[in-house]
Amino acid sequence: MKNQKRVIYHLIIVLTVAFLSLLPASLLGNKQASATDNSKRIKIVFWHEMTGPAQTQLNEFVKQFNKSQSKYQVVSQFEGTYEEAVQKILNTHGSNTSPAVFQSADISVSQLYHSGYITKVQKFIDKDKSFNVNDISSVARAFYSQKGELLGMPFNTSQPVLYYNASLLKKYNITPPPMNPSYSDITRVAKQLYQRSNKKVKGMTMEVYGWLFDQLIANSGNYSVNNQNGRLATPTKASFINSGSLKAMEWIQENVKSGDFINYGSGTNASANEMAAFLSGKLGIFMESSADIGQLTLGMKNQKLGVTYYPHADGQKANGVAIGGAALWISNDKSSEVQQGAWNFIKYLESAKNQATWQKATGYLALNKNSKKTKTLKNLYKKNPALKVPSEQLAKTVPNNSNSGIFVEGIVQERIILNTALDQIYNGSNIKSSLTQAEEAMNSYIKNNNRANGWRY
Known part of the structure; x- marks a missing residue:
């Protein structure tokens, strides 16, 4: 009896398999059809x-x-x-x-x-x-x-922008900066905010971050390395000392001396601290990637966020920043x-x-x-x-060798070197002296890298 049941059971299985094999793939269920398609x-x-x-x-x-x-x-x-x-x-x-x-x-x-x-x-x-x-x-x-x-095809893209707490400016009756601000436009707002808040709110900051420094140079129409940022030929020297970098660092030091600038240092903690200070209303202005807008928008539900283009030196047009x-x-x-x-x-x-x-x-x-x-x-x-602001800044920028990025190997090293120089400058050291040391360190790296690759140095 048991053997007879077993035979009948196996016969049912065989007939079922035979029947299913005759059905079109579309009726067999998504998983089986998908597996068959994927294998091909x-x-x-x-x-x-x-x-x-x-x-x-x-x-x-x-x-x-x-x-x-x-x-x-x-x-x-x-x-x-x-x-x-x-x-x-x-x-x-x-x-x-x-x-x-x-x-x-x-x-x-x-x-x-x-x-x-x-x-x-x-x-x-x-x-x-x-x-x-x-x-x-x-x-x-x-x-x-x-x-x-x-x-390569550009994909996830951001640009540096300037953020300000529009609600704080309204509270202290301060006119916001224009959409395409100069250094003096930002200084005005930062000083007014610091003074009118009885020094309870710091006016501005800029993280010790080589990328932000390079962007100030790009926006001035200058280059961070020679051969027009390596776009004409392999770079052989850094060019951190130029009219754009000097004006930018003089601007930073001016605000540091006035007391309205706060230095959070460099690295992950610095970025987190400046963000926290901004969201808590203890900081009025900072410069960072446009990719931070989402986080800022969520964190400022009861406050209004202001965004402008990256600032430029007085007396000249903005050249535009890199991505x-x-x-x-x-x-x-x-x-x-x-x-x-x-x-x-x-x-x-x-x-x-x-x-x-x-x-x-x-x-x-x-x-x-x-x-x-x-x-x-x-x-x-x-x-x-x-x-919409970062998108408009990107759309209005005309690409040139200053704002198309630095074509050199060792960008990570360049930013580490610049971070050291920026930290010194923020703490009052001589601008040219600090940037000269940075140039010498980067020149050494470029020379060794070019030599190792058999390139001109």
């Missing part, structure tokens, strides 16, 4: 460094791209910090574990260019008539270009078919719709010029006009 797709491994809301939105983009077509399957992997990720990229190149497409920061542009490990996205742009590269911000493109060719953030790069150690899939994914992320969604979700700037026409950004700017 070309795998595109994507390495990134996004966390929090940016990681969530990026994973959603990956999911949507995979659903939008049936040829490629993008697999996203988080790889740590920018510094950690670029080392993994360089160390795994040529192996089975390397990515097809990866995200890498502004500090690594020259390093990746000279590595020989990338396929320039310009190669795909030239062949793809469906993609108009002119829709992408010219300033962002200039940053990731060399010799007229786009190396920060990262780009998307294509590895050249993969087949042409895989590289094409990587390009298709990049192109998908750069659409007007997706760039608008990206800005709303993360605070990074939408790089597609047509994004401003979307309901997403129109509604976002209507709800919070301050969010």
Whole structure:
């Protein structure tokens, strides 16, 4: 009896399997169909460094791209910090574990260019008539270009801006700074706030951060290294001492002596402390990345946030500032078919719709010029006009070699060196002496790096 039941049971299983095999895949359930489809797709491994809301939105983009077509399957992997990720990229190149497409920061542009490990996205742009590269911000493109060719596609992008507590200024009857302020415009507001609050509110600060210093130089039309920031030829010397840097540091020291400037130092703690002071109403003005707008907006629910362009020296027009953030790069150690899939994914992320969604979700700037026409950004700017300011600054900037970033290996070292000089200057040391020491330290690094690579030094 038991054997008979067993035979009947197995017969039912066989008949069921046979019946299911005759059904179309669409009726078998999403999981089985998806598994079958994915096995036939070309795998595109994507390495990134996004966390929090940016990681969530990026994973959603990956999911949507995979659903939008049936040829490629993008697999996203988080790889740590920018510094950690670029080392993994360089160390795994040529192996089975390397990515097809990866995200890498502004500090690594020259390093990746000279590595020989990338396929320039310009190669795909030239062949793809469906993609108009002119829709992408010219300033962002200039940053990731060399010799007229786009190396990586700009993606998560920010710019330095100036933040002020508009509610505090109103409380003390202070006229806000103009949208494109000069140093004296900011000094006026900072001094008035400090004095009218009976010195309870510090007027301003600027973190000890080499990136912010370089941006002051860019906005003055000068260069941080020679050969026009390395855009004409390999840099051989730093040029921290110039009219732009001297005016900027004199401006900082003027405010330090007046007492309205507070120095929070450098690093993560400095950034956190200045943010906390600003949100608590103990600080009126600070300069930082536009990527902080989201956090500031959430933290100032009962106060009004003011945002302006990055300040410039009196008596001259602003030259414009460079971008920060990262780009998307294509590895050249993969087949042409895989590289094409990587390009298709990049192109998908750069659409007007997706760039608008990206800005709303993360605070990074939408790089597609047509994004401003979307309901997403129109509604976002209507709800919070301050969010529009960084985008307007980016759109109004005309790219040149001063504001297109520093094309030199060793940006991390440059910022460490500058942090030391800035800390000295903030504490009253001689500006030229401190910047001379910084130049000498950077020149030594550049010389050793150029020699190691067999370049002119």
